[in-house]
Amino acid sequence: MLKFIIPNESHKSQWEEIIAEWDDTRKRPRILFQPSFEEFINRIGQLSQWDDKEKQVAKSSVFLLIDETVEKILGCLWLRHHIDFPIDREYGGHIGYGIRPSERGKWYATEMLRLGLDIMRSIGITQVHISCHADNIASENVILTNGWMIFGESMDKNQKKLRQYLINTLC
DSSP, X not given: OEEEEOOOGGGHHHHHHHHHHOOOGGGSOGGGOOSSHHHHHHHHHHHHHOOBTTTTBOOEEEEEEEEXXXXXXXXXXXXXXXXXXHHIIIIIBSEEEEEOGGGTTSSHHHHHHHHHHHHHHHTTOOEEEEEXXXXXXXXXXXXXXXXXXXXXXXXXXXXXXXXXXXXETTO
């Protein structure tokens, strides 16, 4: 059975395994770009408490997806409570996610995104935006499978094409 957990100190060894496994940083959720597990825990604690208007970082919730049957962390989900800052509106959207490389292709990302939408609905967000690079076919399939509609395209900071998607959580 899959469920979300809030990261804590007991997840350190698995977090380190995931970071070592995630060699393609393009597919790693930004939240995982922390120098150490302690800084990761500190950062998600900060994100859950406040918006940093100077750095344009939105209040967020971070979860690990775990397979309860084997107590294995499969991936990470980052939910932004708003996208009022240009960087989130233009490049990221409300949701960032990633599945550890050894567990990809098993429909975990599709289920993680579906569960994430339930959380967004529960905190009152009715229109959720997400984006992915146009060449990331796997992520695009996850997004489309969950019922998202494309509403725009843009270029990221490196001039790579991004696609933006929208879903209404009330449907």
